[in-house]
Amino acid sequence: MGPNTLALLLAVLAWVLVAGNYMRERHPVSFWYLTGYPVAVVRVMGSWRKVALINDLTVSRRPARGLVGDLVVKGQALRPVTPRISFPRATRTGLSVEVRLHPGQTPAPFIAAADALAHAWRMHAVRVSSPERGIVRLVATASDPLERPGVASAPAALLSALLGVLESGGAWVMNLRTEPHWLITGATRSGKSTLLARLITQLAPQPVVLVGIDCKGGMELGLFGSRLTALATCRREAAAVLGALVVEMQDRMHICREAGARSIWELPEKQQPPPVVVIIDELAELYLSNGTRGDRAEAEQCSTYLLRLAQLGGALGLHLVVAGQRVGSELGSGVTALRAQLGGRICHRVNDPGTAEMTLGDLNKDSVAVAQSISAEEKGVAVCTGTDGGWDRARSHFTRPEEAKEAAVKYADLAPELPGLARALESLDTEAGA
Numbered sequence: 171m172g173p174n175t176l177a178l179l180l181a182v183l184a185w186v187l188v189a190g191n192y193m194r195e196r197h198p199v200s201f202w203y204l205t206g207y208p209v210a211v212v213r214v215m216g217s218w219r220k221v222a223l224i225n226d227l228t229v230s231r232r233p234a235r236g237l238v239g240d241l242v243v244k245g246q247a248l249r250p251v252t253p254r255i256s257f258p259r260a261t262r263t264g265l266s267v268e269v270r271l272h273p274g275q276t277p278a279p280f281i282a283a284a285d286a287l288a289h290a291w292r293m294h295a296v297r298v299s300s301p302e303r304g305i306v307r308l309v310a311t312a313s314d315p316l317e318r319p320g321v322a323s324a325p326a327a328l329l330s331a332l333l334g335v336l337e338s339g340g341a342w343v344m345n346l347r348t349e350p351h352w353l354i355t356g357a358t359r360s361g362k363s364t365l366l367a368r369l370i371t372q373l374a375p376q377p378v379v380l381v382g383i384d385c386k387g388g389m390e391l392g393l394f395g396s397r398l399t400a401l402a403t404c405r406r407e408a409a410a411v412l413g414a415l416v417v418e419m420q421d422r423m424h425i426c427r428e429a430g431a432r433s434i435w436e437l438p439e440k441q442q443p444p445p446v447v448v449i450i451d452e453l454a455e456l457y458l459s460n461g462t463r464g465d466r467a468e469a470e471q472c473s474t475y476l477l478r479l480a481q482l483g484g485a486l487g488l489h490l491v492v493a494g495q496r497v498g499s500e501l502g503s504g505v506t507a508l509r510a511q512l513g514g515r516i517c518h519r520v521n522d523p524g525t526a527e528m529t530l531g532d533l534n535k536d537s538v539a540v541a542q543s544i545s546a547e548e549k550g551v552a553v554c555t556g557t558d559g560g561w562d563r564a565r566s567h568f569t570r571p572e573e574a575k576e577a578a579v580k581y582a583d584l585a586p587e588l589p590g591l592a593r594a595l596e597s598l599d600t601e602a603g604a
């Protein structure tokens with residue numbers, strides 16, 4: 171090989187490397203189709219038999235129990251038969267494979283083997299679903315799509331907030347009309363406040379009453395005070411605000427009953443009261459008491475009001491979005507009852523496995539392990555419940571507090587009045603002054 175040929179080869183190699191890096195950065199989807207996908211196909215097809223055998227995804231043509239003399243023995247299946255898989259189909263973020271189950275097989279062992287499949291195929295994650303009886307679909311994602319989430323869009327609608335992007339690339343939307351109450355958990359610095367800031371930015375331009383309860387002295391929600399119709403910064407104020415909202419709820423119930431409507435949305439448009447979204451930052455502050463009688467009574471009052479709002483408020487346009495680090499029964503039985511009423515769940519990184527279990531476990535067991543695996547580097551990443559009883563990994567759209575504050579100031583005039591709320595807080599001031 172002459173020096174010219176060598177130089178040419180080196181130049182071509184350098185060009186391929188540079189172009190490869192450029193493609194990976196700028197056109198990750200094309201890069202995946204051209205390079206990652208063909209390699210992954212070879213890996214999936216080549217390793218399927220072995221992976222299926224190791225993870226008990228095979229069936230035996232002969233029974234795993236047999237008779238040796240008078241003894242029934244249980245042993246390794248003699249002739250394991252691997253279920254057939256389809257040729258891996260490329261997707262924008264990975265690939266998908268369909269497995270035809272043998273009679274007697276269920277999706278359960280495939281769900282248990284999802285992590286092993288991801289490792290064997292060098293994929294970020296493998297999700298298992300069953301689109302029809304007898305078929306299991308394995309959807310693998312090559313790298314974490316939430317590392318550099320794109321921008322999603324969703325049609326604007328009343329009480330609907332575009333929070334961020336789902337792992338699937340779709341829009342992460344919190345729609346309070348379809349799911350009236352939400353619970354958001356996460357350790358400190360996991361992204362709860364950023365998510366609340368995003369929610370407020372999205373709801374601020376809508377004709378919606380926003381009420382803040384932030385018993386850490388209003389340090390978080392106080393930033394958005396100009397758009398809030400009321401802000402409670404201690405538990406005494408919270409009890410007054412929640413009490414006024416319960417009265418408002420009873421008034422709305424009365425109006426609906428008179429009109430023969432089952433929800434405020436069935437009332438004639440002119441009679442519809444504005445929807446109210448109550449945002450609570452750090453739920454524990456409402457429930458913990460220092461043991462004195464007055465303190466306990468206040469905590470119990472808040473607990474009772476919250477539960478009533480959660481039980482009956484949805485149809486009457488009263489919505490709760492509750493955030494906290496922990497929502498365990500150590501806060502009292504009221505919290506467990508409240509949690510059962512908060513149908514929408516969002517779980518960020520948590521410090522203890524129990525919190526993920528408390529947030530998601532009663533709705534979807536599979537999602538708990540995924541929430542527990544969110545690392546400290548994955549800020550704003552959460553597992554959220556979807557509309558069809560499923561769940562997703564998602565990342566909130568990064569919203570700086572200043573951005574949310576600007577939106578609050580811009581739409582301050584839109585804050586609808588609720589006289590009952592103002593009166594409740596005023597009467598507290600008068601009591602304190604007396």
Ligand SMILES: Nc1ncnc2c1ncn2[C@@H]1O[C@H](COP(=O)(O)OP(=O)(O)OP(=O)(O)O)[C@@H](O)[C@H]1O
Nearest residue numbers: 357358359360361362363364549550565566567568
């Ligand atoms: N979606 C996101 N994308 C990128 N970075 C994020 C995202 N969400 C949060 N962060 C980063 O993580 C940091 C912590 O977020 P945030 O303050 O929202 O957490 P937190 O759970 O509310 O914490 P605390 O309980 O201490 O208030 C933020 O300063 C921000 O830089």
